Amino acid sequence: MTRSIDRRTMLKTGALGVAGLGLSSLMPAWAQTGSPGIRPDMPMLSGNNIAIEIGETPFTVGGRTGHAITMNGTLPAPLIRLHEGQDVRLAVTNTLDEDSSVHWHGLLLPFQMDGVPGVSFPGIRPGETFTYEFPVKQAGTYWYHSHSGLQEAMGHFGPIVIDPAGPDPVQYNREHVVVFSDWSFMHPHRIMERLKQSPDYFNRQQNSLFDGRAMTAEQRLMWGGMRMMPSDIADVTGATYTYLINGHGPQENWTGLFRPGERVRLRMINASAMSIMNVRIPGLAMTVVNADGENVRPVTVDELQISVAETYDVIVTPTEDRAYTLVGESVDRSGMARATLAPRLGMEAEVPPLRERPTLTMRDMCMAGMAGDGAADHSAMGHDMSGDGAMDHGMRDGDLAPGVALNPGVEMIAPMPQDRTGDPGLGLENVGHRVLNYTD
Template sequence: MKKNVTRRQVLFTGAAAAVGSFSAQLGHSETPKHSHPHKSFKEKNKPNNSNSEFSYYSRYRPSFGGPPDSEEYLGKLVPGFRKSGLGAVPFEAPDLDKLPWKMVNGTKEFELRCTPVRREFLPEQYMNVWGFNDSMPGPTIEAVQGDRIRIIVHNELPEPTSVHWHGLELPVEFDGVPGITQHLIPPGKTKVYEYDLHQTGTFFYHSHVAMQEAFGMVGFFIVHPRVAYDPPVDRDFGLIFQNFFIPPNSNTADSMRMDWNWHTINGRSGPYTTPMVCKHGERIRIRLLDFSPMQHHPIHFHGHTFWLTGTEGGRIPTSAWIPRNTTLVGVAMAQDFEFVAFNPGDWIFHCHMVHHMMNHMVPQVGPHIRREQDVANYLDSLPNRPLAESVLEKPAFKVPGYPQKMQSMSMNQEALRKINGKRESRGMRKKWHMGVKGLMTVLRVLPDELYHRVMHSDENIAPGEIFEAIAKGKFSTDSS
């Protein structure tokens, strides 16, 4: 220590350091702790080639990385291609729009309308639900930590409503709970919510009238840090899982029921869910919100191991991150998944509850193969099995429990065009949609040249062409 440093200087320096530490926390960037605190990601482990950020982990092929307590383990802190110190990457919620805003006297002002919605769950299968701005789920509200926001809520429903800002710490008068903090907003009336955002994370807004929640009224509310968290991600996706009961021969959800036969991701049922598409080697974040009325979801991702890095409460400290490929997400909970997309291909991302991997699970309606007979009479008791009409009899019916295969819903050519005509699904296997139902979607990890063909070119791509190129290794990476 220098002899001529005064006590005043020492105190001043300490205070400045404390302020700097607090500013860094409020400045919205989480810097992971390193075993070598004076070395950066690149300096700590010199890469073996230009495509590797860490010496023991490859972003382009299966790699265990270092030991479980290392930063390289399963790609835990391996950064994306984006540089540190930048703003957040734009948020993407497939099949949903973002809510526009305008700056009014230093405040970001949004207009949110509570509306009935006619949502196309599957091609030509339109269902009556409720949402916001003619969308179910509603459009994403996207803001930045430190913003002051004003949300003007217009009630265009036939009954009173309110809006709650789930997970946000705000003045009590804007919490949106009927009776407790505000009067309900009558039909045709407006309420203004205005507050500052000091948090960051995956939040959401929804009606605080129970049956309206079950009828679909929810939307993402994403608050980004001003400086993106380390390690930086290249893509930031969002998925909202919901369940509805819609009786046979009806297209209106029944919010009073306690069982569910339609399942949606961002308002679409698989295979009408739009695939998420990324480049081989990128670091990806997927934010998942379970807004089912009363159903939890064990979420499984194929081909990769992800790290749980956040919840509806905000960012999790890196020391508490958990590696998973299946994780349970409960009602009104959000979880952020991060991983390096090292494994090229079309990978399914889905709920693992079997009845959530199907569409329109209802008893048979209309003529049966055995007229006037309930299938329950013979499934478990072959001697009592009624005779089937001879033209429909199959030897397989002598096997207890047959048939168990989900009876596929028929789709005409126009419906198939809607599914396969999306840019995001170009080049997938010809019958890919047969294995994607209910709470199922796909993450496509595409090498650079194939990503460009799918997402940016207008050339004709035959069904299965991209899949076959990946399966046969007909692509290159920067590490080749």
């Protein structure tokens, strides 16, 4: 890998990012706006012995301040940078008044070090320190987060970058970590309480008689029989969430710098609690080179869908001296995360509007050909429309999967299974550009 960031540019942009925008210590160096990218001399957690402290910190976004749970006082947490083949000891101290933990997402390690309370260890009690110790057996982009009490939704997460033991097959001149997350000023326990009271509490985009999406009587019976609606796409939406990139809301507009002509590696992580994001950079193609820490055959796309906990590394090569908007649109189109890639701090590009919200069809429920998707013989598929009009879909019909034992762990069996690995994702079928799918 070659680096093309000179010291003068580094110092100048760093000063602009911190002094010009008044960033507080809550923002780690790698996540500060105006970042020239990850550099060896940047403050980060590395080496064989690392100390992490879990605590409470106020967090401000969009002009409002809320309560966050952080590691080493920052949201997102500090970047941990390791090297394949090293041994690492991470001493994690819990200063909260409740149990906590750290799970090393995607890392291959002894199960006692996995950090899942009640499964691999008892958790970290208030005031105690637990030392995770393991060999680093892989390279790539990963992340770490709490597995205790919905703390992850309050900011308890951070990125991990592991450099390969040998030469990196991915060539680049500059790299940025891009962490997507969802933030609410409503406590996550209250969010869960509201969802238990009403599963569609946060769904403010339900179908109506006046939105051009009215359903037939048959469709209403079918969706009602499943106790669902075609707009059931995201349980928690932009009605309460602010979508963040590197801890910055859309108004704060995190900015990562580049020089025209550079190969820029974007290490994307979806640290959201609930939100699937559709990611694109209008005017700039992305070449996917790594998925969930594994190098892949390069695939060039215009958009990709990143689900909760997934990571993608992409290479972009901006050739013009202008800004580009990085968009992370929630899958239900109720909001977006927004950032900027630019040669200089202060530059901005047009922010695209939210696209039309998608709705589910029977094909999305693995029942293609039913109620508006084409004619279907319901009785032949075991769907009983008799009685009170509710539809028995036979969602646990053992005849559909003779080899599956119908134990309590089996909630449903798709009556009409189909291979959709080549689909781009809900709402991305007709966007007019190349979208990553699982057959790429």
